[in-house]
Amino acid sequence: MTNYLARVYVRLKPTVNDPQGLTIKGGLHSLGFGQVADVRAGKYIEIRLASDDRSAAEAQVREMCDRLLANPVIEEFRFDLEEVAS
Amino acid sequence: MTNYLARVYVRLKPTVNDPQGLTIKGGLHSLGFGQVADVRAGKYIEIRLASDDRSAAEAQVREMCDRLLANPVIEEFRFDLEEVAS
Structure with missing residues (x-):
């Protein structure tokens, strides 16, 4: 048996509304980061x-x-897999 | 101005207790994935x-x-940055 570390990234599909991302974007704008165009969480x-x-x-x-x-x-998800020692 | 896509990964420090990760691990074990040793969310x-x-x-x-x-x-966080067209 070999040990693996899987890093899984899950995100909303592009067509799905993302209220959490919108909230983060609003927070970043409030902090002065007006160059932020879009955030997806x-x-x-x-x-x-x-x-x-x-x-x-x-x-x-x-x-x-x-x-x-x-x-x-x-x-939708993607992942990568890395072989690890322990 | 150039457009960039930043992918930010935030995770709990290794010493911090992770109840969400433990819950996911329990769920995976219940589904028959007994080979899962640890989950961090x-x-x-x-x-x-x-x-x-x-x-x-x-x-x-x-x-x-x-x-x-x-x-x-x-x-702790890490991120990568990609130049994008639009």
Whole structure:
């Protein structure tokens, strides 16, 4: 078994309204960052898992995203996978 | 002025307790993903901004993180910056 670190990035689909992002944008404008044109807020999840090999780990992380981490109706995800020592 | 897309990743410092991550880990275990050893939950924020050049954009995004996006007491952040057309 090899240990992997998966970094999962979940964000709302571009067509979905993002009130959290709009609130952050408003806050940044209030702080004087008027050059900010748009903000989108999402989730960043780090998962450490043990797996036989890279392709098995990729399949597992993809299934985790599909079943729990992302809502496929309104969100999209991507991830990268890094082999780690411990 | 050039347009940039900043991708900001905010996560809890390693020593800080992460109940959201523990909940996700429990959910993954319940779904049968017993190979998951640890989960850490964080934020992923995309910011589109206009700036004179790359170094100015970097300085601005770093200041946004310091002042609003991350809580320096319990969180750490990193970001990358990409030049975009529109």
